[in-house]
Amino acid sequence: MTRGQFKTFYDLETRWYDEDSLGHLNHGTVVAYFEDVRIRHANDLGFDAYNIDSFPFIIGSMKLDFYKQVHHPQKVQIGIRVSRLGNKSFDYEYGLFLEGENDCTIKCVTTLVCFDYVAQKTVPVFDVIKEQME
Numbered sequence: 001m002t003r004g005q006f007k008t009f010y011d012l013e014t015r016w017y018d019e020d021s022l023g024h025l026n027h028g029t030v031v032a033y034f035e036d037v038r039i040r041h042a043n044d045l046g047f048d049a050y051n052i053d054s055f056p057f058i059i060g061s062m063k064l065d066f067y068k069q070v071h072h073p074q075k076v077q078i079g080i081r082v083s084r085l086g087n088k089s090f091d092y093e094y095g096l097f098l099e100g101e102n103d104c105t106i107k108c109v110t111t112l113v114c115f116d117y118v119a120q121k122t123v124p125v126f127d128v129i130k131e132q133m134e
Contacts, residue, residue, distance in 0.1 A: 001095045001103070001104035001107055002095075002102050002103055002104065003077075003079065003095075003097055003102050004102075005079070005081070005095070006079025006080065006081050006095060007081065008041065008079065008080050008081065009077045009078065009079050009080075009097075010036075010037045010040055010041070010077065010078050010080070011075065011076075011077055012033055012036070012037075012075075012076050012077075012078060013073070013074070013075050013076070014070065014072040014073055014074045014075075014076065015072065016072055016073075018072060019071070019072050023071060024069040024070060024071055025069070025070040025071070025072070027064065027066075030064060030096070030106055030108075031062070031064070031108075033076075033078060033096065034062075034078065034094050034096075034108045034110070037078045037080050037094060038057075038080070038092060038110070038112075041080050041092075042055070042057070045128050045129075045132075046128065052117055053117060053118055054117075055117065056114055056115060056116070056123070056126060057112040057113065057114060057115060058112070058113050058115040058117075059110060059111075059112060059113075060089060060110075060111040060112065060113045061110065061111045062108065062109070062110045062111075063108065063109045063110075064106065064107070064108050065106070065107040065108075066105075066106050067103070067104060067105055067106065067107070068105045068106075070096070070098065070105055070106070074098055074099065075098075075099040076096055076097060076098055076099065076105075077096075077097045077099065078094055078095065078096050078097070079094065079095040079097065080092055080093070080094050081093050081132070082129060082132040082133050083109065084111075085125055085129070085130060085133055086125065087124060087125065088113060088114050088122045088123065088124055088125060089111055089112060089113045089114065089122075089125070090111075090112055090114075090125050090129055091109055091110065091111050091112070092108075092109070092110045092112060093107070093108070093109050094107065094108040094109075094110075095107055095108075096108075114126060114129075
């Protein structure tokens with residue numbers, strides 16, 4: 001996976017406490033990075049990510065692929081894109097890139113289910129998400 005496969009990127013910097021005892025970025029921290037990007041992207045699309053009654057997604061699954069170790073300090077960019085559309089779910093694909101590098105260091109795919117938290121039921125994929133595939 002390369003940078004050219006993404007249109008949308010978010011910048012992050014590693015923190016000293018993001019590393020584990022082996023000296024590389026901890027896998028739990030990586031999940032938090034991708035979740036941070038998901039929330040930022042949802043806000044950019046006009047969703048209120050901080051209101052439980054109106055936030056429209058729930059995680060169905062998450063898969064991580066590690067291609068290279070990441071050590072602190074690093075400036076990273078995370079690309080995000082919709083890679084699959086279903087009737088009531090879609091996949092976000094993320095790529096974590098080290099500053100100045102073209103190849104993905106860590107890949108993540110999440111399946112998000114469109115969900116009405118008030119009614120406690122699934123709903124069809126939103127048009128703004130469908131437009132991300134175009």
